[in-house]
Amino acid sequence: MEAVALPKPLAGEASDWLPQLKAVLETKEQWSEPLHNIVLKLKANTPLSLEDGLVLYHHPNLSEVGSLADAVRTARFGRQAFFNSNVHINQTNICVLACRFCAFRRGPKAADAYAMGVEEYVEDLGKYAHAVDEVHSVGGLHPDWDVVHYETMFKQAKEAYPYVSIKALTAVEIKHLAQRSNITTKSVLARLRDAGLTSLPGGGAEILDDDIRAIICNGKESSEEYLRIHREAHEVGLPSNCTMLFGTVENLEQRLQHMISLRELQASTSGFQCFVPYPFLPDHTRLPEAQLATGTEILRTIAVARLMLNNIPHIKAYRMNIGDHVAELALQFGADDIDGTVQKESIMHLAGSTAPLDHDRSRLARLIQDAGCQPVQRDTVYSTFTPYSAPEPSHRRLRMAQ
Ligand code: SF4
Numbered sequence: 001m002e003a004v005a006l007p008k009p010l011a012g013e014a015s016d017w018l019p020q021l022k023a024v025l026e027t028k029e030q031w032s033e034p035l036h037n038i039v040l041k042l043k044a045n046t047p048l049s050l051e052d053g054l055v056l057y058h059h060p061n062l063s064e065v066g067s068l069a070d071a072v073r074t075a076r077f078g079r080q081a082f083f084n085s086n087v088h089i090n091q092t093n094i095c096v097l098a099c100r101f102c103a104f105r106r107g108p109k110a111a112d113a114y115a116m117g118v119e120e121y122v123e124d125l126g127k128y129a130h131a132v133d134e135v136h137s138v139g140g141l142h143p144d145w146d147v148v149h150y151e152t153m154f155k156q157a158k159e160a161y162p163y164v165s166i167k168a169l170t171a172v173e174i175k176h177l178a179q180r181s182n183i184t185t186k187s188v189l190a191r192l193r194d195a196g197l198t199s200l201p202g203g204g205a206e207i208l209d210d211d212i213r214a215i216i217c218n219g220k221e222s223s224e225e226y227l228r229i230h231r232e233a234h235e236v237g238l239p240s241n242c243t244m245l246f247g248t249v250e251n252l253e254q255r256l257q258h259m260i261s262l263r264e265l266q267a268s269t270s271g272f273q274c275f276v277p278y279p280f281l282p283d284h285t286r287l288p289e290a291q292l293a294t295g296t297e298i299l300r301t302i303a304v305a306r307l308m309l310n311n312i313p314h315i316k317a318y319r320m321n322i323g324d325h326v327a328e329l330a331l332q333f334g335a336d337d338i339d340g341t342v343q344k345e346s347i348m349h350l351a352g353s354t355a356p357l358d359h360d361r362s363r364l365a366r367l368i369q370d371a372g373c374q375p376v377q378r379d380t381v382y383s384t385f386t387p388y389s390a391p392e393p394s395h396r397r398l399r400m401a402q
Contacts, residue, residue, distance in 0.1 A: 012382050013076040013313055018045055021075035032064055038307070042072065047263060048308050053256035056304045062296055069303035069334030073315070081373035082314065082337045083364055084380065086134040086167075089124055091116050091153070095140025096176075099217035101206075101248060103285045105140050115142055118153045122160050129161040131360075132341070134380045137168040138203055146180040147188050151195040158196035165380035166197050167241075170204035171229040172221045186232040193238055198380050200233050202241035202276055207250045208258045216248050216287065227265050234271025239381055242272050242312070246301055247279040247293035255301070259308045266311045273382055274314035274337055277305050278321040298322055299333045306334025314382065324367055331371040337378075338368065365390035 014020060022043045025031075031039050038052050048056075059065050092115040095105035106113040116124065125135055135157070154166055169177075169192070178185040189197075206216060208223035221229070233240050242262045246255055259275075266272045279293035279301075293301070306315045316337040317330035327338055341364055365375040365388050375388045 012080070012082065012376075012378065012385055014078065017076045021072060024071045024075055031068070032059070032061060034059060035064065035068065039068070042068070042307065042310075045310055047260075047310055050253060050256045050260060053259070053304055053308055054252060056307060057252050057256075057300065062300055065300060065303045065307075066333040069306040070332055072306055072310075073334050073336050076313070077336045079373045080336065080376045080385075081331050081368045081371070082376050082378045082382070082385070083339070083341070083361075083368065084134055084378050085132045085341045085361060086136055086339070087125070087128040087132045088136045088138075088320075089116075089121065091121055091137055091139040092142045092145075093140050094142050096143050097141055097172075097217070097219045099220060100286045101216050101245065101280055101290075103281075103283060108143065115145075118149070118156055121153055122156050125157055125161060125164065129164055133163060134165045134167055134198075136201060137166065138170050138173065138201055141173060141176040145177070147177045147183065147191055148181070150177065150192055154192060154196040165199070167199045167201050167380055168192075168197060170201060171226045172204045174200075174229050174233075175221050175225060185229050186236065189229075189233050189238060190236045193236055197238065199238055199273070200230070200240035202230075202243035202272075202274070205243045205258070205262075206245045207248070207254050208261050209250065209254045212248070212250045212254060216245075223261070227261060230271065231265060231269055234269035239271050239273050241274045241276055241316075243276045243278065244301075244305075245278060245280055247297070248287055248290045256304075256308065259305060263309055263311055266309075270311075272312045274316050275305055275309050275312045276316040276318050276339075277301050278318045281321065295326055298326055299329055302330045302335050303333045328367055328371045331368065331373050338364070361388060362390050 025039055025043055034055055038048060038055065041048055041052065056065050093104055093106045094108050094113050094115050098105060150169070157164070157166060174185050174188050177188045181188065204220065205226055206213060208226060210223055213220060213223065230240050230242065244255065244258050262272065262275065279298050280290050282290060282292060302315060302317065314337045315335045316339055317327035317335040318339050319327035320339065322330065331338065341361060368375040369390055375390065377386045377388045378384065
């Protein structure tokens with residue numbers, strides 16, 4: 001299996017970010033006493049411990065935690081906020097599993113079950129291909145599809161639209177294809193890479209704690225399998241994202257241990273590009289005991305992630321899940337990346353998301369600029385960056401702002 005060089009691990013960040021961070025942290029006269037030790041560690045780029053994470057979660061001054069996260073994000077990326085032009089095509093909602101938090105999956109006989117054939121998938125992509133440079137495809141675990149099905153799908157999509165990157169298939173989908181095809185997960189990854197797969201999304205991590213997984217997604221890949229499959233992806237040259245679904249039945253220690261597990265894998269592979277924390281959306285799902293995250297908890301979790309994950313470059317505000325208003329605020333709480341123009345999406349919208357789907361670049365850029373950031377369009381693997389300016393707001397809006 002031939003390895004492919006991964007992109008630079010800290011793509012897009014300032015090379016002198018650490019001295020800049022030290023300078024910024026020292027300009028503030030005094031951080032609250034409970035944060036002193038954490039500030040010292042940040043200045044030395046020492047990984048924060050689980051106990052440090054608890055201090056950040058319990059600190060009464062949320063805006064101070066946000067300021068700390070913003071200082072780190074600003075040292076690394078200035079006021080840049082990255083986005084890309086993408087479409088989410090969910091290829092099937094038929095799934096052999098039934099995770100309790102999932103509002104998307106259907107049994108094969110459900111009236112609204114669907115499975116896009118290869119031609120239909122490529123045709124659907126064609127409706128958006130003029131406006132996107134990435135297709136994000138995840139779906140259910142279809143009982144009949146194997147690795148050959150996805151090889152054919154990716155090859156044909158790539159032949160039709162060579163400039164569109166394919167970011168597709170979560171770890172559990174890779175595991176399912178390996179079982180269906182009677183080959184290893186690493187072979188699945190290498191074959192799909194050769195068929196045109198660019199990178200893996202991070203979905204399915206949920207909380208990397210097997211007791212929690214037994215409650216919310218019984219039958220899905222274990223914590224160890226999620227980490228192993230991402231390690232294998234990095235080893236065959238496929239960068240990936242990683243995620244955290246919070247606000248179900250986990251506690252703060254389990255969230256922090258989840259971040260530490262991802263950080264430890266990243267220390268050996270450098271293959272994670274972006275961490276995407278998103279709260280559980282309850283509509284139509286079967287998890288009544290979930291302790292839903294509030295708006296401030298979402299912002300705090302994004303800030304804590306920025307501070308805990310010192311070796312994962314990008315923290316994403318996933319507007320499909322947290323909505324445009326919180327996503328805008330998140331850009332001041334440690335997030336530097338926002339997903340995306342997104343022409344189409346099913347999974348989060350079936351769970352209750354009301355985030356607009358038809359953002360063109362100008363609207364997204366306006367949202368980023370209103371948050372005090374400079375919009376920068378990136379590619380899937382964070383290797384090319386193009387500053388983007390939104391058109392001036394209307395005269396009426398400018399008058400209202402005076
Ligand atoms: S989360 Fe994924 S694996 Fe679980 S039921 Fe939904 S589609 Fe299937």
